[in-house]
Amino acid sequence: MDSLGNVIPTRGTSIVFDVAASHGGAMSVLSDFYDELVATQRPGKVYLVHSTGQFRSTESVRVLKYSWPKRNWIFRLAFDLFMAPMLIGVTRAERVVSLQNLMVPFTGKPQTLLVHTPLPFVDVRFAFREAPLLWVYQRIMAPAILYSIRHCELTIVQTRWMREAVLARTGAPSESVQVIPPAVPQTRTKGRDSGVPATAPTFFYPASDVVYKNHALVVEAVEQLQTMGLSGFTVIFTLTGNESTRIVELKRRSESLSLPIRYVGTMSREEALDKISKSVLVFPSYVETFGLPLLEARQAGCLILATDLPFAREVLAGYERAEYFDPFSAASLRDRMADIILGHCQTTGVRGESS
Incomplete structure (x- = not known):
């Protein structure tokens, strides 16, 4: 399989669950998946269950919107345990696809998952006081995710390092875990200006x-650059x-030190892609499965400063405009x-902390 859409059988009825996605990389993956389903002519029927109003029903894709599972974990649990199995029965779906890390029970x-x-597969551990939600994922949700992987017919992950980690942690059969990287349509990135000005560069994150997105590291690095003059x-x-x-x-720290850092708020995906194409992408995150902006910047031909970790090295393998840092x-x-x-950057694709 070379795309997520191929997990849907061409015939029969399938139901896809992703009420969790509402923003960020998860929403980008869902959006591209929806576009692929709509563009593919198939005799079968697909039901897409999600929580936002972004998608519309078509002749081959029936969209079912349920926003209430997003209210809190109790509502989400009720949806997964009761509503989701009921929808499978009502739609008479023959194949169930979950894009939200957990299988649908009963x-x-x-x-297909x-x-x-x-989070269940990285060495970094988060304290409850530091990051309560991440602590819950690692201590409470992780066993449910591992159980889901062991009991699904097919599990999809986005990188080879993730596949190796999943197999090592779960003991699942090798053939039941496959890698399908996210696919960013070339039309989203091609034709953009990927040049970085020789002066006044913009670093975009x-x-x-x-x-774990690690914004504090960027702020500290900018402080040091300012100290250097x-x-x-x-x-x-x-x-x-x-x-x-x-x-x-x-x-507050950025403003008190007059650091050249702008906090612009959320952007649409198109706005972010446009900004990536005109900037240097900086990506200091230290916990990722894939890191979708890395692929988007690569396809746009942009200069990238990426964290020196396996996921980034895998996504950017062979790309000559990438530099790596600790x-x-x-x-x-x-x-x-x-x-x-200073205009001294030599993007060889191999330079970095582990080089």
Whole structure:
């Protein structure tokens, strides 16, 4: 299989669940999956169950919207345990596809599962005080995810490193876990201006406020660049600065030191792709399955500063405009940014902390 849409049989009735996706990479994957289903002529019927109003029913794809599971975990649990199995029965679906890390229980139907959270499979551990939701995922949700992988007919992951981690952790049969990377349509990225100005470069980081996205490292690196006397550059975060006490403090620190960091808030996918094409993508996240902006920037031909971890090395393998840095060293990122600001960057595709 070379695309997620191919997990849907061409005949019969299938039902796809993804009420979890509402923004970020998960929503991008769902949007591309929907576009693929709509564009593919198939005699079978597909029901798509989700929580936003972004998608519309077509002749071959029937969209079912349920927003109430997003209210809290109790509503989500009620949906998964009762509503989802009922929908499978009502639609008479022969194949169940879950794009939200967990299988649908009590169905008796063959299931395909997309696992896109790396949290059960990484060495980094989060404390409850630091990140309660991530702690819940690693301590409470992880066993359910592992159980789902063991009991689904087919599990899809997005990278080879993730497949190896899943097989090692679950003991699932090798043939039951397959890699299908996200596919960004070339029409979304081609034809854009991917040149980076020789002066006044912009470093762009499209990411949410989750702690492992590592915005603090960028702020610290910019502080060090300012101490070195370097100027004439801008950093853009897709944050408002009010997302959490941690982000509020980062923004306050940025403003008090007059750092050239702009907090612009969320962007549409098209706006983000346009900004990527005119900027240097900086990607300091240290917990990812794939890192979709890396692929989007690669397809646009942009210069990329990426964390030196297996997921980034895999996504950017062979790409000559990528530089790597230690995600736990502000000095490492500072040096890569300084090279670009000073015009000394030599993008060989192999330069980085492990080189």
